[in-house]
Amino acid sequence: MNNVCTTSTVLAVTAKDLRPGPAEDAVSAAGPVAVLANPTAGRGRRRALLPRLLDGLAAAGRPVRVLSATTPGEAEAACRAAVAEGAGALVAIGGDGTVHRALQAVAGTEIPFGPVPAGTGNDFAIDTGFPADPVAAVEVIVEALRAGRSRQVDLARMTGADGTERWYGAVLAAGFDAIVNERANRMRWPRGPRRYDLAILIEMARLKPRPYSIRLDGVLHEMDSVLVAVGNCPSYGGGMRICPDADPTDGLLDVVVAGRADRRTMIRVKPYIYQGTHVDHPVVSSYRARTVELAAEGIVTYADGERSLGLPVSITAVPGALRLLR
CATH class of the missing domain: 2.60.200.40 (Tumour Suppressor Smad4)
Incomplete structure (x- = not known):
C-alpha cells in the first residue's frame, strides 16, 4: 500500500543545533538557508523546476547554499553537518523520503524547516498545511522567513x-x-x-x-x-x-x-x-x-x-x- 520511496542524487547544505522554543517564535536571522533537494523525486518530473524554486527561496533575502550528495546516507549526513555548521533554516525539496532525511537533522532543534512537495508522495508537507504546488510552498516558506515566523508541530521518535x-x-x-x-x-x-x-x-x-x-x-x-x-x-x-x-x-x-x-x-x-x-x-x-x-x-x-x-x-x-x- 505504501509507495516504495528511495532518496538518491540529492543536493544539500548547512544549519545549527539549538534547543526547542515556544510554539510560535522568530526565525533566526543568522546563517544561510540550507537546501536539501532531490532532483529525482517524483521520477524527475520536477527537475526542470528546481532552479526556479531555488531562485524563489533567494527572494527571502537570505543566502541560499546548496551542496550535492549521491546517496540517502550522504544526504542525511549533509543535513546533520548543516545543523552543526550554523545555517538559519533547512528546506527540503522532494518527497516524503527527502523530508525524512532532513528531519533527522532538525528534529528537537530550533532550526526551522520548510518542506517543498516535489515528490511522488508529499504527505507530510500537505498534512502540515503546505500547498501541494511546490512554487506556492516556496512562497509560504519565503513569507515565513521574511516575517521571522515558525510554528511548532509534533514528530514521532522511534x-x-x-x-x-x-x-x-x-x-x-x-x-x-x-x-x-x-x-x-x-x-x-x-x-x-x-x-x-x-x-x-x-x-x-x-x-x-x-x-x-x-x-x-x-x-x-x-x-x-x-x-x-x-x-x-x-x-x-x-x-x-x-x-x-x-x-x-x-x-x-x-x-x-x-x-x-x-x-x-x-x-x-x-x-x-x-x-x-x-x-x-x-x-x-x-x-x-x-x-x-x-x-x-x-x-x-x-x-x-x-x-x-x-x-x-x-x-x-x-x-x-x-x-x-x-
Missing part, C-alpha cells in the same frame, strides 16, 4: 531494541505495507512502479495475520493483525489517509490496526483508505496514545516511506519537536 533513534513526521508502516516495501526493494525486476505492483500481488498471495504485541501507554494489547500503522499525520503512500484522525499538534500518536483480514477483505477495504473511511470496517481498530511499543517477528518498519528499524520498537510522540516555516 527507539529500536539496540537503542538506535530515528524520527519520522508522517506514518510508520509495520504490517502488510511494510512487507510489500521490503519485497519490492529486494526485487531487481521489473523496474519502476510495476515492481511495487508485482510485490503487492506476491505478498497478497502470502497474506496471513501475524501475532503482534502492542503496548499503548503501558497497556498491553496482543492481537493477530495484517496491518499496523502508527501515525503522527494522517497520510502515507501519496494520499492514503491510513490514520485519518491523526493530528500533528495534539501530542498523540494514532494507531490503526487491521486484524484477521483475508485477501478479499483487504482488496475491498483498500479503496476506502484514500478517504479514511476504512476505519469504519469491523476488521479495523483505532487507538490513540503518547507512547507505542510495538513487537512482531520478521517485520522491518517503513517510516515516511523509508526503510527504518526492525521490530521491536518504541515510538513516542514528541510535542513541538519541529519548527515549520509557515
Whole structure:
C-alpha cells in the first residue's frame, strides 16, 4: 500500500543545533538557508523546476547554499553537518523520503524547516498545511522567513531494541505495507512502479495475520493483525489517509490496526483508505496514545516511506519537536 520511496542524487547544505522554543517564535536571522533537494523525486518530473524554486527561496533575502550528495546516507549526513555548521533554516525539496532525511537533522532543534512537495508522495508537507504546488510552498516558506515566523508541530521518535533513534513526521508502516516495501526493494525486476505492483500481488498471495504485541501507554494489547500503522499525520503512500484522525499538534500518536483480514477483505477495504473511511470496517481498530511499543517477528518498519528499524520498537510522540516555516 505504501509507495516504495528511495532518496538518491540529492543536493544539500548547512544549519545549527539549538534547543526547542515556544510554539510560535522568530526565525533566526543568522546563517544561510540550507537546501536539501532531490532532483529525482517524483521520477524527475520536477527537475526542470528546481532552479526556479531555488531562485524563489533567494527572494527571502537570505543566502541560499546548496551542496550535492549521491546517496540517502550522504544526504542525511549533509543535513546533520548543516545543523552543526550554523545555517538559519533547512528546506527540503522532494518527497516524503527527502523530508525524512532532513528531519533527522532538525528534529528537537530550533532550526526551522520548510518542506517543498516535489515528490511522488508529499504527505507530510500537505498534512502540515503546505500547498501541494511546490512554487506556492516556496512562497509560504519565503513569507515565513521574511516575517521571522515558525510554528511548532509534533514528530514521532522511534527507539529500536539496540537503542538506535530515528524520527519520522508522517506514518510508520509495520504490517502488510511494510512487507510489500521490503519485497519490492529486494526485487531487481521489473523496474519502476510495476515492481511495487508485482510485490503487492506476491505478498497478497502470502497474506496471513501475524501475532503482534502492542503496548499503548503501558497497556498491553496482543492481537493477530495484517496491518499496523502508527501515525503522527494522517497520510502515507501519496494520499492514503491510513490514520485519518491523526493530528500533528495534539501530542498523540494514532494507531490503526487491521486484524484477521483475508485477501478479499483487504482488496475491498483498500479503496476506502484514500478517504479514511476504512476505519469504519469491523476488521479495523483505532487507538490513540503518547507512547507505542510495538513487537512482531520478521517485520522491518517503513517510516515516511523509508526503510527504518526492525521490530521491536518504541515510538513516542514528541510535542513541538519541529519548527515549520509557515
